[in-house]
Amino acid sequence: MQGEAEAGFFSKSHDSSSTILESKAQSEKSPIVKATFLAQKSFREQVALKSTQSKPFSSTILESKSSNENHKPNCEQISLESTFSQSHDSSSTILESQTPKPYSNFHFQDIFGNFHRFFRPYTYRFRALFVRVYPQAYCYSDDSEIVITKSHKAIISQSSYPTHAFALPKGASLARKLLESLKQCKLWARFYYQRLFKLHRVNGSLALLHQATNYYHFLSESIAALEQIRRSGLEPDYYLLAKDMPYQRQMWQILQIPESKILPLNPRRLIQAQRLIVPTFIANFESVEWRSGITHHRTLALPLLLQQFYRDFAKLLPPPKAPTHKKRKIFLTRPSDSNRHLENAKEVESTFARFGYEIILPDSLSLESQACMARESSILASLHGAGLSNAFFMQEGAIVFEIFPQYYHYSCPQFCALLMGCRYFYMVAQTTDTTPHPQQESAYVCPKELQKALQKPESYL
Structure with a gap:
C-alpha cells in the first residue's frame, strides 16, 4: 500500500445511536483502506508492535488479492476490516510455505482420493467487519x-x-x-x-x-x-x-x-x-442436511485476521525447551465421557503408535501446553473434535489429519488448518449406530485402511 495511514477516528453513522470506528489512507492514487493499530496497555507490547507492521486488509483467506480492492466505500461507513473472500484454490494462496513435496487438493478429496459432498471448493465473501x-x-x-x-x-x-x-x-x-x-x-x-x-x-x-x-x-x-x-x-x-x-x-x-x-x-x-x-460476530452459518431429515448449521469460513493474531500469539509462548530437528507426530484422543468417540479406540491408538505418534489427551493440558505441543508438531491427527482447533498454533507447512464419522462432516478444523498454511488430509470412517444425532456419531476405523492412510502424510515430511 502507498502512503501512511492516519489514526482511526469516529464519525456518526446514519443511526445516531451508534458510532462506527473508521480509518483512512492518505494516498490519493491508492484508495485502499488501511487501519492504524494502537498498542494496548492490556496486551503485550510485542504483539501490538508486530501488528503495526502487518497488512491484513483488502485480502482474502486463500487468495492473493480481494476482487473489490478498488471499490471506494461510503465515507460514513468504512469497515474496520475489508471484505474477506475464501477460495480453496491452493494455486492462488498467499501462504508461501516451502514444503518438501508439492501439495495440491483443489477439490478436497479424502486421503484415498474419494470425493465427498460436504467437501468442495467455494468462494465466500465475508460481511464488512465493523x-x-x-x-x-x-x-x-x-x-x-x-x-x-x-x-x-x-x-x-x-x-x-x-x-x-x-x-x-x-x-x-x-x-x-x-x-x-x-x-x-x-x-x-x-x-x-x-x-x-x-x-x-x-x-x-x-x-x-x-x-x-x-x-x-x-x-x-x-x-x-x-x-x-x-x-x-x-x-x-x-x-x-x-x-x-x-x-x-x-x-x-x-x-x-x-x-x-x-x-x-x-x-x-x-x-x-x-x-x-x-x-461484528463472525459465526456465519449455512444450513446442511447431515442425514435424511436432519439439518443443522455449519460454519462457512474464517476471517484472515485470525491468521495474524495467532502468528503474533506464537511470540508470546515460551521458546522450545530443547530444539530438535525431528518434529513430533501427535494423535489426540477424546475424553471418555465425550459424545463422539472411536468404537475401536485402542486399535486405532495402537496403529498410530506404530507409526511413531504420541497419544495425548489435550484436555489434560493447559492452553499454553497445547499451543506449544501443536507448534512442535509436524502432524496433528484426531477424530473430529475441538482438539483439532490447536491447528491455530501449528507452523506453516505442518499437516492436519482428521478422521470423520460417516455422516457428520463439520469443516472447522479444515478452516483452521488452511488458514494457518497447513496441509490438510482427512478420511471418513464408518458409523454403525445412526440413532444419535449426527453431532454425536461415533466412528469405527478399519485398521488396514488407517495403516494405508497414514503412509501418505509420511511422504510430505
Missing part, C-alpha cells in the same frame, strides 16, 4: 447475541443472523413465523421487566465478547471479536467474556487482560453500559 460503539445500550451477560440500543431497537446486522433470537427464519411457513413472533414478544416482555426491576448498570465502556464458550468457537469467534477491538485502538473499561474454563482464563492471562476488567457470564442478566462496544 466495531460499533452504542451509548447507553443493553446486552445480556449470557451466550446470546442480543444487543438493544438506547431507543430500544434490536441490532441484528452484526450478529450471526440465522441464529439470532430476533431474526425471523427465511422461507418459513406462516405458522412458523407466528410462533417465532410469539417468542420474540416473550423476549421483549422479559427485557422491559428486567429493565425496570433487575437492571445491572456498568459505568464505563463494555466490550461484548461473550458469544462462544466451546474450545473451537472460543479460539475463533471470541478471539476474532477481541482482535477487531484491538485493531480499532479502543481500550474498553470492561470485557464481557467467558472465563469459566481453564483455557479461557489462561488466554486472558497470556494477553494480560486484568481480572478486574472481566465481567463473567451470568444467564439472563441484563446489562446497560455507558458505551457498549460491539464487534
Whole structure:
C-alpha cells in the first residue's frame, strides 16, 4: 500500500445511536483502506508492535488479492476490516510455505482420493467487519447475541443472523413465523421487566465478547471479536467474556487482560453500559442436511485476521525447551465421557503408535501446553473434535489429519488448518449406530485402511 495511514477516528453513522470506528489512507492514487493499530496497555507490547507492521486488509483467506480492492466505500461507513473472500484454490494462496513435496487438493478429496459432498471448493465473501460503539445500550451477560440500543431497537446486522433470537427464519411457513413472533414478544416482555426491576448498570465502556464458550468457537469467534477491538485502538473499561474454563482464563492471562476488567457470564442478566462496544460476530452459518431429515448449521469460513493474531500469539509462548530437528507426530484422543468417540479406540491408538505418534489427551493440558505441543508438531491427527482447533498454533507447512464419522462432516478444523498454511488430509470412517444425532456419531476405523492412510502424510515430511 502507498502512503501512511492516519489514526482511526469516529464519525456518526446514519443511526445516531451508534458510532462506527473508521480509518483512512492518505494516498490519493491508492484508495485502499488501511487501519492504524494502537498498542494496548492490556496486551503485550510485542504483539501490538508486530501488528503495526502487518497488512491484513483488502485480502482474502486463500487468495492473493480481494476482487473489490478498488471499490471506494461510503465515507460514513468504512469497515474496520475489508471484505474477506475464501477460495480453496491452493494455486492462488498467499501462504508461501516451502514444503518438501508439492501439495495440491483443489477439490478436497479424502486421503484415498474419494470425493465427498460436504467437501468442495467455494468462494465466500465475508460481511464488512465493523466495531460499533452504542451509548447507553443493553446486552445480556449470557451466550446470546442480543444487543438493544438506547431507543430500544434490536441490532441484528452484526450478529450471526440465522441464529439470532430476533431474526425471523427465511422461507418459513406462516405458522412458523407466528410462533417465532410469539417468542420474540416473550423476549421483549422479559427485557422491559428486567429493565425496570433487575437492571445491572456498568459505568464505563463494555466490550461484548461473550458469544462462544466451546474450545473451537472460543479460539475463533471470541478471539476474532477481541482482535477487531484491538485493531480499532479502543481500550474498553470492561470485557464481557467467558472465563469459566481453564483455557479461557489462561488466554486472558497470556494477553494480560486484568481480572478486574472481566465481567463473567451470568444467564439472563441484563446489562446497560455507558458505551457498549460491539464487534461484528463472525459465526456465519449455512444450513446442511447431515442425514435424511436432519439439518443443522455449519460454519462457512474464517476471517484472515485470525491468521495474524495467532502468528503474533506464537511470540508470546515460551521458546522450545530443547530444539530438535525431528518434529513430533501427535494423535489426540477424546475424553471418555465425550459424545463422539472411536468404537475401536485402542486399535486405532495402537496403529498410530506404530507409526511413531504420541497419544495425548489435550484436555489434560493447559492452553499454553497445547499451543506449544501443536507448534512442535509436524502432524496433528484426531477424530473430529475441538482438539483439532490447536491447528491455530501449528507452523506453516505442518499437516492436519482428521478422521470423520460417516455422516457428520463439520469443516472447522479444515478452516483452521488452511488458514494457518497447513496441509490438510482427512478420511471418513464408518458409523454403525445412526440413532444419535449426527453431532454425536461415533466412528469405527478399519485398521488396514488407517495403516494405508497414514503412509501418505509420511511422504510430505
